[in-house]
Amino acid sequence: MTAPLLEARNLTRRYRLPRTSLLRSAPVLTAVDDTSFTIRAGETLGVVGESGSGKSTIARMVMAFEAPDEGEVLFQGQTLHSLSAAELRVQRQKFQMVFQDPFGSLDPRRKVGWSIAEPMRAIGIDGDTARRTSEALEQVGLPTRDADKYPHEFSGGQRQRIAIARAIVTRPALLVADEAVSALDVSVQAQILNLLMDLQDDLGLGILFISHDLAVVASICDQILVMQHGKPLESGPTGQVLRAPAHPYTQTLLKAAGVFS
Template sequence: MTDAPLLEVRNLTRRYKLPRQSLLRRSPVLTALEGAGFSLRAGETLGVVGESGSGKSTLARLIMAFERPDAGEVLFNGSDLHALSSEELRGLRRGFQMVFQDPFGSLNPRRRIGWSIAEPLRANGEETQVTYRVAEALEQVGLHPADAGKYPHEFSGGQRQRIAIARAIITKPALLVADEAVSALDVSVQAQILNLLMDLQDDLGLGMVFISHDLAVVASICDRVLVLQHGKTLESGPAADVLRAPEHPYTKTLLKAAGAHT
């Protein structure tokens, strides 16, 4: 672990205009994220917890530079993603990748999975050794290189999530953003995927932003936790501290819902 942060998020704010209620009034504004900040080193995991509407997916999209913030900075290895030109940004994209919630929706059902896994390589214009790198990525997530020739429907939900992870790591990123990556999975499958993410992190030194509504899941794989509600940061700190002595009543509700009392 080096001391320079891999990812630094400073005072990040995003507002959305809502539909006008009346022609004479200005559109109401929803502040989806307000003043969020944290820093993350290589090999570390930050958990972001909150419910729908808390701003956690907005945070993910801003870190991934899918959209622009109204204020604040996202520094990846020191460069502000939202201050870069689109060419410069494209050059950096291989360094940060995302795993989505829905393993069914995020894979093209008409394409062999090898094609889907190689998608980020094509997007970056890396056309060499594609077959070899797909095979390597499949092995890293516990699948067989021969699986590249199969279609998504031939796999179970857990295997499809492994495929989505293979696609995310094929560009050898330094940062992985996982948005509800295990929420759609059964408990025993979820444990396998969480272990896989931890294995990959140890092997590849990945920094990870792990977004989930489930505090128990977040606590079991994260070093630090950020609790969001209505776009505001309620609480942040080492995972163990937040769980042992949650300061905010909302965090206590989340703990209760996670069944941490049993």
């Protein structure tokens, strides 16, 4: 078995909430509690749970936007939160994020070609941006001339393709997709999911796929991690979890999604 591309070890993240009284200490919310998982190249892990389950906090720790209070995230064997700012900038070309709102994540004042090239500028890649931008557009099924258009000229599904083009333009090894299809119509969701799977086949990507919808997770993911209130409840191969869910909460999600074991 190949070494993990990404390994999360015993991640815990706490937030101090506003005080409710001057006489009391500020309460603490544990958003993620002792959570571990691995992703290998070419594999998709789905993290599923309702709002407030800790899914997006996991994404932020994997992307090194936030540091865990306990535990560590290893990417290709390196602990991300021990890297210097310069070292992290080099690593960032290898893992990229696709956000939920494609319109909100694109600058409406800029042509999409500029937005697609933004991650390259952020990590110091200055040359060859035009060619790589065109290549990324073609990889997501859009014509290269679309680089000269503005975000408002595209449909929601097309904008999400542009967001994916921006994520793959640095040629990453890992994509983090945080509710990447939840804002789209069901028919468009299927197109974007198929695109992600095609890109994974072509590029060997590992994918961390975060969603509240177990039916969507089941359609694309090799492994599933079920979260509730920051705690990992159940994990395993997708088929195993769907056939024999061990936790009552997983069974509830299956019924809500219309997926029956």
